[in-house]
Each structure stands twice: as structure tokens, then as C-alpha cells.
Amino acid sequence: MQSVQTVVVGAGIVGLAIAQEMARTGREVLILEAADRFGSGISSRNSEVIHAGLYYEPGSLKAQLCVEGRQRLYEWCEARGVAHRRCGKLIVATSADQAPALEGIAERAARAGVEDLAWLNATQAHALESAIACELALHSPSTGIVDSHSLMLSLLGAAEDHGAVLSCRSRVLGVGHGADGLGVSIEADGETMVLQCRELVNSAGLGAVALARKIEGLAVESLPTAWLAKGSYFTLQGRCPFSRLVYPVPNEAGLGVHLTLDLAGQGRFGPDVEWVSTEDYEVDPQRGIRFEEEIRRYWPGLPAGVLQPAYAGIRPKIAGPEEGSRDFIISGPEEHGLPGLVNLFGIESPGLTSSLAIAALVRGLLERTA
Template identity: 50%
Template sequence: MADTDVVVIGAGVIGLAIARRMAQSGLDVMVLEANSAIGMETSSRNSEVIHAGLYYAGLPLKSSLCIAGRKMLYDYCIQRDVPHRRIGKLIVAFSDRELQALEDIHRQACTAGVDDLEMLDRSRARDMEPELACASALYSPSTGIIDSHAYMLALLTDAEAAGAQLVKRTHVSALARSDTGDWRVFIEGEYDAVVSARFVVNAAGHGACELASRIEDLTPHLVPTRHFARGSYFLYHGRVPFSHLIYPVPVPGGLGTHLTLDMGGQARFGPDVEWIDSLDYSVDPNRADRFRAAAARFWPGFRADLLQPDYCGIRPKLGGAGAPASDFQIQGPDDHRLAGLVNLYGIESPGLTASLAIAEVVAARLGIAN
């Protein structure tokens, strides 16, 4: 007999959303987290934006799960009193070439089901944001911001209320099938152990590909190659005149250096895109000039002396520099022919927005009903 019904590996926002979904279905759930606290990596090192689903043409999982997840997340935040604001954002264009890119985003997002976007000329954009410099803008009223840590705590509280158990400082070294068909989960950390489970969900984020390579009988070619794209943020130590998020037209590897506002009213610029070979969360202060140039482009009143290094996040990419944007990969038994196992790869932005919808997909891949 298995020790537990479900082992979820990783207690970031995705793992916690999955654990909540499984526990509320009446299953016994154990969440294994290598760090000393929940959400210490990608889940807490991002822009804390609730995305509307504008950018994911040709990426069906990112597109559909972002749009579905956005509604689920707003509803959840209201139900659980998670701090959030439907603040809206402006994507700005400075030239005819960028205007064409903006129109492409608008058309593709409408096709995907985002039905509340509005194209603005310079005058109307400045009516909304008087200090904004641009030629035109695309307005997304459904974009928002969220306290990501409060959200993760709410997910954990729900999961634990339904009987889930969180075990921190535990590193999963390998997975193998037992003679009974259950999964044996080999754990290293504060104590060494082997836990058996009917279902295993690999939501290990940056470590998902490496862990998958140590799953017995998993076909190696199904495990993608991981790539790391670091994005730094710089904090603005002063008042900003904007009430919306301000984004440029996207750049290869990311959404461009944008202005975000957090729930405390602090303004940050970022993230940029820097391809790296290993996990390194240091912020290079010498990158500040690029941020200052990006900020001054849409905000003529920007003061360069008020910008200081803050933090960085690292996107778990499935394609390297110069490669086309990649979709989420959620591989279940229909993909790898191993019953009771789901591997999640490349869950970068809009993973936070899509987290509740991703949890539903994982449950469906494992045949777990509500």
C-alpha cells in the first residue's frame, strides 16, 4: 500500500496550486520542497502581474491557460481576500514599425479570446497617462497585479486544510516504479527516505528537467533541454506619475523592460533578458544604463539618479537565445506511457496567472475528478 496518494515535487505557485486541487479532491497529498520556504525561486522573483493573455500566438497552452487562469485567479483573490488590483496596462509603440507589432498583438490576442483590448492614439494614451511619451498604445484593462506571496500562502492554507502535508528541505534524487505499480520517491535532505505514492507530479521548476532525467523508464528524448534567462529589476526610489503598468513592444526572450507597480505602490523597471549557464541571482549594477535608457524613452521626466538595483528572477526556458518562444510542456501518461506521472517543463510567465488552470490540466491528465 502506498504511503500517500500524491507526491507533488516543488512548492512554488504551480506545485501549491496542484497540491490544493488534489487535496480538495479528497486525496492524501505530500508536497516536497528542496528549499527552506515556499516559492523561493521563480514564484517570488517576477513582476507579480496578472496577465491578460496577449502575447501567446502559436503557443496554445500558454494562451488558453493564461486566459482561463486569469479569470480563475481574479475570482480566487476575491474569495480568499488575496491582495490584488485590476490596474490595467498600456503597451506603447514609438514608431510605425512598432505600431505594426502592436496591431499584430491586438489581432492575435482577439483571435485567442481576449475581447477587451483597445487601440489608443497618442492623444488618448496621454489622456490616460499625461506624462507618457509614445506614438500609440494598446490598452489592456484586464491586466492586474497581485501579492504573490499572499497568494501562495492562501494556496498552502487551502491545501493543508484539506489534509495536505508540506515537507521542506527535501531533495528528490530519483523516481522508480515499485513491484505494485506505485511510485517510489527517493528523498535526500534533513532525513533520507523513500516515499511511495500512486501519483507523482514533477513541478520542480528549474530542477524539473534534471529530475526527469532520473526517472526510471522515462524515455530520454521526452526530457527537454533547460535554458536560463535572467531578468533583473531596478527599483525607482521616487514617486512615479503612472497609474497603469507601462510595457514596450516585446523583445526576443521576454516582454521588454517595463514599469510595474506593486501592491505597496513601489515602482520597478524590468526585467531585461540575460542568458546565463547556471542559477545566479546576483544583479549587475552596470546594467542600470540600459534600464535608464528604456525608462527615459517613455517617461521624459524620469530621473536616472533614483534608479537602484533590486532583485532578479530566472526564467526556466525550453529554448535558448535566438530560438522561437516555447510553450508550456505538461507531459502526462498519454505522452510518456508511465501511469500516475506528470512532468511540467518550461513553466515561466504567464505561469503565475495560469496556475489554477494548470492545476486543472494536471488533474485531468491523471484522471482525477473534482
């Protein structure tokens, strides 16, 4: 039976961040990815935003890891030449009755350690972004954007520089455990094998809960329920009049239909929220009607007919439509009792921003119980 010290399941941004973190400690690391290439799921279908850490409950993993991860990510990108930009962001209240919600964001962000927010009245916001319409805004100068594919290439390269190996088209069928560690049953290119490892990190994204159900000895009743929340994006034809990101006040399911920019300056809007039962990445052009309505609340000058369907992503939710938001779940041996195992559930936004901080946390969980 073949053996390796550490197996990371899932080659998205978070999985690759964990792999390089583990590999640079001298571990022998194997990354298993069910798809035929790395980063083709959640990590390639998001807004590519580096979040400042404004929205999350102080003391939560999302708050802690976003604030820490944002700094780590900027340092990583600067050191390794990964394309990114600190463009800043405006969160806007488009009516007076949204002001308390905006004040709540500012108060929560301050308690979470975000110290650079600035209040803007309508005149000041308009001076920064002449096309915007709002009653009040928060300016977050440390929000940014990143080329997610370049980021993943740099993470994979760092992992491989320390000896890690990526195996695509490798699906985990089940996990057993014994005195010698964990036995991972794998199907790769039509063949099955069992690989022995001392450490297993389940960073399978949309498939993380399903994988956890295949791990022998893990109490199924302790696992969260997996929900799929689809988000569609539309791109803006023509020149975008904004140089910063623009976000409305969040709603109960997400951050609303916001404006983001790519590194070339093209505007894109989304995501919205559509609860689905299966993975479906088609964008319904009719959803653009509602997009226009939402966007015109903060950009009344949006021309008609300039939104084009772009792409869709799916958030790995662990709370359903009527359940509000849940924190990340990063469950190590101290929680579930199985040595060498870490499960990551519900790693949605701000997962990209938090990726390097998540990696450090996972390493710590495994080393503390080794």
C-alpha cells in the same frame, strides 16, 4: 515503506495550486520542496503581474491557460482576500515602425479570447498617463497585480485545509516505478528514504528537467533542454507618476523592460534578459544604464540616477537564445507512457496567472488515465 497517494514536487505558486487542487478531491497529498521554505525561487522573483493573455499563440497552452487562469485567479483572490488590483496596462509603440507589431498583438489576443482591448492614439494615451510618450498604445483593462506571497499562503492554506502536508528541505534523488506505483527516493535533513505514491507531479521549476532525468523509464531523449534566462529588476526612488503598468513592444526573448507597480504604488522596472549557466541572483548596477535608455523611450522624463538595483529572477526556459519562444510542456501519461506521472517544463510567464488553470489541467490528465 511509507506511502501517500499524491506527491507534488515544488512548492512554488504552480506546485501549491496543484497541491490544493488535488487535495480538495480527497487525495492524500505530500508537497516536497528542496528549499527551506515555500515559494523562494521563481515565485518570489517575478513581476507579480496578472496577465490578460495578449502575447501567446492562439491554441497554445500559454494562451488557453492564461485566459482561463486569469479569471480563476481574480475569483480566487476576491473570495479569499488576497491583495490584488486590476490596474490595467498600456502596451506602447514608441515609433511608427512598431505599429505592425502592436497590431499583431491585438489580432493574436483577439483570437485567443481577449475581448476588452482598446486602441489609443498618442493623445488618448497621454490623457490616461500624462508622463507617457508613444505613437500608439493598446489598453488592457483586465491586466492586474497581485501580492504573490499572500497568494502562495492562501494556496498552501487551502491545500492544508484538505489534509495536504508540506515538507521543506526534501530533495528528490530519483524515482522508480513498479506494479504498486512510483517509488520516490528522498533526502530530507540528511536522511534518505523511499516513499511510495500512485501519482507524482513534477513542478520543480528550474529543476524540473533535471528531476525528469532521474525518473526511471522516462526516455531522456524526449526531454527538453533546460536554459536559464536571468532577469534583473530595478526599483524607482520617489513617487511613480504612472497608475497603470507600461509595457514596450515585446522582443525575441521576453516582454522587454517594462514598468510594473506593487500594491503600494512603487514603480519597478524589468526584467531584462541575460542568459546564464548557473543560478545567480546578483543585480549588476551597471545594467541600470541600459534600463534608463529603454525606459526613456516611453518615459522621457525619467530623472537620472533614480533607479536602484532590486532583485533578479530566472526564467526556466526550454528554448535557447536563438530559438525563440516555446509553449508550456505539461506531459502526462498519454504522452510519456508512465502511469501516474505528470511533468511540467518551461513554466515561465504567464505561469503565475495560469497557475489555477494549470492545476485543473494536471488533475484532468491524471484522472483521465487512472
